[in-house]
Amino acid sequence: MADATEKKIKVKKEKEKGPRKGRWTRRGFIGAGLVAGGALVVGVAIRPGDRTDTLAEYVAGDGEHLLTAWVKISEDNTITAIIPHGEMGQGIHTALSAMLAEEMDADWDALDIIEAPAEKDYANFPLVREFATGGAKVPGFVFDTLNGAMLGLAKKMDMQITGGSTSVRFTGTGAMQTAGAATRELLMRAAAKDWDVSVDSLRTAKSMVYHDASNRSGTYGSFAAAASEMKPNLQPKLKSRKDYTLMGSPLPRVDIPAKVDGTADFGIDAKVDGMKYATVMASPVHGQTVARIDAKDAEAMPGVISVHNMGDYVGVVADGYWQAKQALDSLDVDFTTSDASSLSQEQLFAQYAESLDTGKRKTMHKAGNVAKGAEGAAKTIEAEYSVPFLAHACMEPMNATAWVRDGKADIWCGTQNPLGTRMAVAKAMELDAENVTLTTAFMGGGFGRRATPDYALQAAALSKVSGHPVKLIWSREETTQQDHYRPAVLGRFKASLDADGMPLTWESVFNHEGEPKEASDIVYAIPNKLVQVVDSPSHTRLGPWRSVDHTQHGYFTESFIEELAHAAGKDGYEYRRALLADKPRFIKVLDAAAKLGKWGEPLPEGQARGISIVESFMTIVAQVVTVDMSGGDPRVVHVACAADPGFAVNPDGFEAQMQSGIIYGLTAALYGEITLEGGAVAQSNFHDYEILRMDEAPKIDTIILTSDARLGGGGEPGTPPIAPAVANAVFNVTGKRIRKLPMRDLGLGAAS
């Protein structure tokens, strides 16, 4: 790739001049250069720090020349933002482009936006930098990648993750804004030189430089070549918020028009000459392999090209998907068995309970001394909570298209990690990475599922063995049963209260240590706390699920704190307020949600409100829900949502993310449950893995608060608070505390 080569050369020069060793300096190198076609390209190359041993091991080989974001300016003044993140509905192409255009004073209406290729230059360096500086909370799957566990990519930074609500927070501020500001400065200096005026006498707007005193103006494109000869400022000055014209305004999403007329290409829409269709069935009990296969009937079916025993799954290649699926369904297949092959959901939770009883405990969070703190307590409260496995249930079933031949592989798919997927395919196909291309597409939902490349690996393998370009499409059943699930978790909680009902101690122990670590911590001012975790090995595949560990811990913590409030005879809102007195951001968010949700105002018979507040990915979200129990089961009538992400780059996009996160979490709270029968996932499709529908969807009102805090995430923080808010509301109507999700089939109706 010519662009990449150019860039590396430029930045290497930079590196020789720049400061060398030592601590992380919290700044990036900026590289600028002219590429084929006369376009100025500016990227930000972040210097990796060496403060973290884990990280240093993985970045050492890669030097200091990873470019993280590019803007391209051609002489005809076309400005192209190159976005290193996948679009799965979160509006990231729009938000990141706006951050670049804002600092650059680029003409928003004329901006071109493309998604970056799966190249090393687009690895998530801003994200890793935040990790290296210790200034951020990095989600678990990032660690997995760093450790090579997920993709087996030891000593490489093959990470181009869209997840962890990181894109705006890290790529946006760390790369796009910086690149935009540096580019603007370069162009102004080029103009100043050309016109022989001072840089200070210039202004910029809509991709133009102006010198008002002499009434001169020029396009950015006309200065691109000259700018490419200049050394960029390594620390460009960023605008202050008050000067923003794009950031903070509701921007129509650039990906939406194609999504209303059928022209948006998702992975499943890939079209490759000579393409055949495939579908697969993996061992229903994860980790087992094909023991026996009788494919005679299937091979004879019309349109069927070949049937393959792929070790841990079987695949059928045919002229069309339907033919492949019919043939797959007719296969007679046995898989190997293990101890896990008889495991039931009850046994699974019994194992968890035993782990909590006797397993080795690791302390996650600690303050004071819970034993001493509990002395003289007026009351002790204990409770056990649990949540089940959850599937992601992306609307677009897993799929990928691959053409593996002649020592090379081409892959087309939607993925939350294009570079990692490309590298994983290279490794599996025993090819050099240079001989593997990956073309990304829109994702029909990601939610963490598409961070794992299993489906692309299968497509590549089936293309290789069949000798055809192959579009692999998983059935909905396969998508449901071969997910990487939100872990099932059992947690035990214990707290002691003083005579005023305020907590003296908080203790908890649960199974499954995931990420981020702070998810299990408590934000409330409680002098003595001990939060511990035990191991709980599972043969069922686990993975990041929207908001990762915050889903379970948000529910546990915000339900149990409500139990304490109730035991203290206090209002849940006021109780939280008292325990957050030293955290003004939390108080503001909580108050805003209470006001928006009309906390304390009368409601009709059979209805009540519930409240919760959770910080995740540096965004604080409080929700007040109104639940109607008059029909027997919980029906959420209204959700008031207040959020403080520091600053919302695209407020309408942020609001959409809150709405989406709430419905996603509400679906889980009411219906979401993957169970095991005989070690296999029992659910298969939307009839038994139900998704909230239009007729059950509450009205949602959102208020976005701005604060001085660093930018928080948007894609995930709406999800954690909803389950406990609903559970607390149900208690406030029925007096029944919900300590196990989902809420259906809990006999709630009988109590009301």
Place this chain on the structure above:
Amino acid sequence: MVQLKINGKPTQLDVDPNTPLLWAVREQTGLTGTKFGCGIAMCGACTMHVDGQPVRSCSTPLSEAEGLDVTTIEGIANADGTLHAVQEAWIEHQVPQCGYCQSGQIMNAVALLRDTPNPSDDDINEAMAGNICRCGMYDRIRAAIKTAAKASTVMGG
């Protein structure tokens, strides 16, 4: 060989007549705007119109559409090429997130408004409950349908 009209265009499809309409259209005509979601008519992502009626094309054999008019998302725009009022409203309310279910949502909403030009919330809930949006944009879909209803009333009288 099955003959039918797709988006007004006479078309012959040389596939097994038992093939679901969804796969026949997606794989034989290259019109991939209609999506596969569940395969059992539970999610609505595959909604097309057959003689104006919304059907779940994943569970409708091609043979059932023989000789009939099939309309997909690619054929729903106005005759002059401008977007349908429902599509316009979808953009105005910034409805799609991932967008995968939206072809089906739009096709279903168009059918709803044809039968019920001024739908109430209950009408919308009932008509749209068969279409899952995993990104949870139900609030926006509801609002967009009402906007489209108003626009259609103004335009069509």
